[in-house]
Amino acid sequence: MPVRLLPYWRLFLAGVHEQSTYRLAMLGGLVANATFGFLKVAMLFATVRAAGGTLRGYDIGSMSAYIWLSQGLLGSVNLNGVSDFAERIKTGDVAVDFSRPVSPQGAAVARDVGKAVAALGPRGVPSVAIGVLVVGMTMPTTAWPYLLGVPSLAVGITLSAALVYALATAGFWLIETRGVQVLYMVVSGFFAGLFVPIALFPGWLAAMASATPFPSMMMSPIDILTGRVTVARSSALLGIQVVWLAATVTAGLVLTRAGRRTLEVQGG
Amino acid sequence: MAESLAPALDQGAGMPPTRLAAYRAVLSSRIRAQRSYRANFYTDLAGSFLIGFIELAEVWILFHNVHALGGLTFRNILLVFGIADLAFSVAQMVFGHVDRMPTFLRAGTLDVFYLRPQPVLLQVITSEIGLRRLARALVGLGSLAVGLSLNQIHWSWANAVLLLVTILSATAVHSAMLVWAGGVQFFLVNGAEMTNAFVYGGRYAATQVASVWSAPLKVLFGFVFPMAVTAYVPALHLLGLPGPAWLPTWLAWWTPVFALWMWGLALFTWRQGIRHYQGGGG
Incomplete structure (x- = not known):
C-alpha cells in the first residue's frame, strides 16, 4: 500500500474497532431492526397479497428479501445524517483536524466506512438470518447478482459516508446544523427506499428519487443483490453509483476548502 | 443562560416565588434559546x-x-394516521427531551438534577420543549380533519366523546412510552436503539392497519405497548367497521385504561432507574 494511504487504512481499522466495542448498542440496533422488519413484513406482504400475489415485479419472497436486506444495512448506511465531524465543527475541534497531516475528509470517511463494515457482521447478518429462517426469502441462485452486488454495496456505504461528510460541512457557515441534519434524515430515508421500495412509487415520484444520490446508497445495492434487475441494468446502476460517489467526494473537497477560509473558532 | 433566567425570576420580587415560577423561567428561556439560531429554527x-408529511406519503x-389494505381504504387510514400522529407529535413536543437521557447519563449531567429540590422527571421534561414539533402535529391534525370529513361517521355524542378520549389517551400512551424508554436508559446507558x-x-405501528399483523405483533403493539387499541381500534369504531381477531371494537372505550397501564409501567421503570443510578462520575 502506498505510504500516503496508510493513515486512512489505519483510521478505517480504528473505525472497525470503535464500532465493535459497543456490543450492547449493537444488540439494541438489532432489536430495532427486527421490530421494524416485522412491521414492514406485515404491511408490505399485505400490499403484495392485496395486489394478487405480485406487485411491480415483487412477490412475497423477493419483498421479504428487500425488507431484510434493507433492515440489515441500517447499521452500515447512514440515513440519519448524524456525524462526528459536524460536532467537531460546532465545538471548534475541527481546527485540530486541519492541523493534521491528513485530509479531514479522507479521515472522517475512512473512519465511518470502518464503522459501517464492522456493523455488517452483528447487524447485517442476523437481520438476513431472520429473513431466511423465520420469514423466508428468495435470493438469486446465479453468481452475477453477488459479483456485482458486493462492489455495489461497498460503493453505497462509502457514498453514504461521503454524503454525510459533505452535509456536515454546512456547519462552517451555519454552526448549528441540526435542522439540516433532520431534513437530510427525512429525505434520504424516503428516497433510499427505506420503508417502501422505490419500484412501488408512482412514476413522477420515482423519477424524483432517481434524481438524487439516495437510491445509490441503499436501493441499488439491494436491487442488484436480490437479482430483481437484469445484469445489464445492474451494471448501469453500479455505474450511476460510482458517478454519484465521485461527485459527492468532489463536492466535499470544495466545501472543505471554502469552509476552511470562513472558519472562526471562538475561545482558546 | 443565567442572564436570561433573571428577569423571569425577578417578576415575583418581594413575594416568595411560587412553586411553578422556576419551571416557567426555565421553559421560557428554552423557548427563546431555540429561536436564537434563526436559520436552524x-x-x-x-x-x-x-x-x-413523508410518513403520510409512505402510507x-x-x-x-392497491385499493384496500386489511379492510381499510386510504380515506379510512387517514383517520388512524391522524389520531396516531397527532398524539405522537404532541407527546414528543412535551416529553421528547427524555430521549436525551443516554447523553445526560454518560456526561453526568443528570447529577445536577438530583441536587435540585424538584422531581428529576419534571426537570428533564421542562429542560426543553420542542417547539419545532408543532409543525409535525399540524400534519397529524390535517390528516385527522380530512379523515373525519371524507368518511361517513355517525356523529352522536358518544362518538364525539370517544374521539376526544381517544386522542387524549393516545397522547398519554406515547408520552408514557418516552418516559418508560428514559427509565430503561438508566440500565442500558448506551442502548437507546x-x-x-x-x-x-x-x-410506526400505531399508524398501520393492525388487522394485517401476525399474532406476536398484535400482542406487542396491540396490548403490551397499546398502539392499535389507541388509534386503529377507535377509528374502526367511529367508522362502524368490525374489528379483526383479537382486536374487537368494544375495546375502543377502554383506551383510558390502556393509558393508565402504560403510565404505570413508565413510572415504575423510571423509579427503578432513579434508584439504580450511581452517578456519572466527575
Whole structure:
C-alpha cells in the first residue's frame, strides 16, 4: 500500500474497532431492526397479497428479501445524517483536524466506512438470518447478482459516508446544523427506499428519487443483490453509483476548502 | 443562560416565588434559546413538518398500489394516521427531551438534577420543549380533519366523546412510552436503539392497519405497548367497521385504561432507574 494511504487504512481499522466495542448498542440496533422488519413484513406482504400475489415485479419472497436486506444495512448506511465531524465543527475541534497531516475528509470517511463494515457482521447478518429462517426469502441462485452486488454495496456505504461528510460541512457557515441534519434524515430515508421500495412509487415520484444520490446508497445495492434487475441494468446502476460517489467526494473537497477560509473558532 | 433566567425570576420580587415560577423561567428561556439560531429554527420547523408529511406519503404509496389494505381504504387510514400522529407529535413536543437521557447519563449531567429540590422527571421534561414539533402535529391534525370529513361517521355524542378520549389517551400512551424508554436508559446507558424499537416502532405501528399483523405483533403493539387499541381500534369504531381477531371494537372505550397501564409501567421503570443510578462520575 502506498505510504500516503496508510493513515486512512489505519483510521478505517480504528473505525472497525470503535464500532465493535459497543456490543450492547449493537444488540439494541438489532432489536430495532427486527421490530421494524416485522412491521414492514406485515404491511408490505399485505400490499403484495392485496395486489394478487405480485406487485411491480415483487412477490412475497423477493419483498421479504428487500425488507431484510434493507433492515440489515441500517447499521452500515447512514440515513440519519448524524456525524462526528459536524460536532467537531460546532465545538471548534475541527481546527485540530486541519492541523493534521491528513485530509479531514479522507479521515472522517475512512473512519465511518470502518464503522459501517464492522456493523455488517452483528447487524447485517442476523437481520438476513431472520429473513431466511423465520420469514423466508428468495435470493438469486446465479453468481452475477453477488459479483456485482458486493462492489455495489461497498460503493453505497462509502457514498453514504461521503454524503454525510459533505452535509456536515454546512456547519462552517451555519454552526448549528441540526435542522439540516433532520431534513437530510427525512429525505434520504424516503428516497433510499427505506420503508417502501422505490419500484412501488408512482412514476413522477420515482423519477424524483432517481434524481438524487439516495437510491445509490441503499436501493441499488439491494436491487442488484436480490437479482430483481437484469445484469445489464445492474451494471448501469453500479455505474450511476460510482458517478454519484465521485461527485459527492468532489463536492466535499470544495466545501472543505471554502469552509476552511470562513472558519472562526471562538475561545482558546 | 443565567442572564436570561433573571428577569423571569425577578417578576415575583418581594413575594416568595411560587412553586411553578422556576419551571416557567426555565421553559421560557428554552423557548427563546431555540429561536436564537434563526436559520436552524426554520429548517427545524420545515424538517419536522416534512417528517410527518413523508410518513403520510409512505402510507399513501401503499394505497396507491392497491385499493384496500386489511379492510381499510386510504380515506379510512387517514383517520388512524391522524389520531396516531397527532398524539405522537404532541407527546414528543412535551416529553421528547427524555430521549436525551443516554447523553445526560454518560456526561453526568443528570447529577445536577438530583441536587435540585424538584422531581428529576419534571426537570428533564421542562429542560426543553420542542417547539419545532408543532409543525409535525399540524400534519397529524390535517390528516385527522380530512379523515373525519371524507368518511361517513355517525356523529352522536358518544362518538364525539370517544374521539376526544381517544386522542387524549393516545397522547398519554406515547408520552408514557418516552418516559418508560428514559427509565430503561438508566440500565442500558448506551442502548437507546433498543427502546427506539418500541417508541418509534410504536409510532410506526400505531399508524398501520393492525388487522394485517401476525399474532406476536398484535400482542406487542396491540396490548403490551397499546398502539392499535389507541388509534386503529377507535377509528374502526367511529367508522362502524368490525374489528379483526383479537382486536374487537368494544375495546375502543377502554383506551383510558390502556393509558393508565402504560403510565404505570413508565413510572415504575423510571423509579427503578432513579434508584439504580450511581452517578456519572466527575
